Amino acid sequence: MDxxxxxxxxxxxxxxxxxxxxxxxxxxxxxxxxxxxxxxxLQQQWxxxxxxxxxxxxxxxxxxxxxxxxxxNRTREWKKNNNERVKEKAREWRTKxxxxxxxxxxxxxxxxxxxxxxVHREWTKKNIIRVREKSAACAAQRxxxxxxxxxxxxxxxxxxxxxxxxxxxxxxxxxxxxxxxxFPLRSKYMCGLHVESNLQxxxxxxxxxxxxxxxxxxxxxxxx
Numbered sequence: 001m002d003x004x005x006x007x008x009x010x011x012x013x014x015x016x017x018x019x020x021x022x023x024x025x026x027x028x029x030x031x032x033x034x035x036x037x038x039x040x041x042l043q044q045q046w047x048x049x050x051x052x053x054x055x056x057x058x059x060x061x062x063x064x065x066x067x068x069x070x071x072x073n074r075t076r077e078w079k080k081n082n083n084e085r086v087k088e089k090a091r092e093w094r095t096k097x098x099x100x101x102x103x104x105x106x107x108x109x110x111x112x113x114x115x116x117x118x119v120h121r122e123w124t125k126k127n128i129i130r131v132r133e134k135s136a137a138c139a140a141q142r143x144x145x146x147x148x149x150x151x152x153x154x155x156x157x158x159x160x161x162x163x164x165x166x167x168x169x170x171x172x173x174x175x176x177x178x179x180x181x182x183f184p185l186r187s188k189y190m191c192g193l194h195v196e197s198n199l200q201x202x203x204x205x206x207x208x209x210x211x212x213x214x215x216x217x218x219x220x221x222x223x224x
Contacts, residue, residue: 005018005019006019007019008021008024010023010024010026010027011024011027012027014026014027015027145185145186145194146185146194149185149191149192149193149194150193150194150195151193151195154193154194154195154196155195155196158196159194159195159196159199162179162196162199162201163179165201166178166179166201169201175203175204176203176204176205177201177202177203177204178201178202178203178204178207179199179200179201180199180200180201180202180206180207180210181194181198181199181212182198182199182200182215182216183198183215183216184211184212184213184215185212186212187212187213188222189222190215192215
C-alpha cells in the first residue's frame, strides 16, 4: 500500500511544502527578495560585531573544495555583470596602495618574463605606427634633455668616443649595449649631467632594468 504524504500549507495559504520543513521555502524566498537591503544591512552589522567569527566562516568557506568551482563561477559572473564597478574599485585600490601595487607588479613581471615579452611583441606588431610615433617623440625629447644637460665644459670628443666604443661592443659581441647615465638626467629626485664622467657602457637589458631609478649612494626612500 502506497504511503501518501500530506503536505503542509503555508500561513498565507498560497503554497504547499513537505511536512519535514519548518517553514515554507517559497514564502521565505519571496520575503528575502523583498527585503534584500535589510538583510544586507543586518549581515554587515553582524560581521562588524563578530570579526573573528566572520573570518573563521570565510576561511572555512574558501577551503571547501566542493564549493570552489561554484564560488569561482559566481565571482566570474559577478565581475562580468559589474565590469565598470570592478575597474573603478581597482583604480581606487591602486591610488590608495600605489607602492604596494608597483611592488606586486614588479614581482609578477619578474616571475612571468616570457609572458610579458610575448604580450609586448604582439601589442607592438598590432600598434607599430603608434610605437614609431612614440619612439620618435622620445628620441626628440632625449636630444632636448641632452642639450640642456650638457654644460659648456663637457668634453664632447670624449662623449663621442664612449658612444663609438658602445657601438663597437654591440657589433663584436652581438649583444646590444647602451650608453647609460650613471646619475640619471631626469628623475623624481635628481638631475645628472650629460658629461663623460657620468657615462658608462652596459648591456641593453641592464639599462632597461636600471632605467632612471638606480644610482650610486641612493637612499632607501628613493628606491622604486
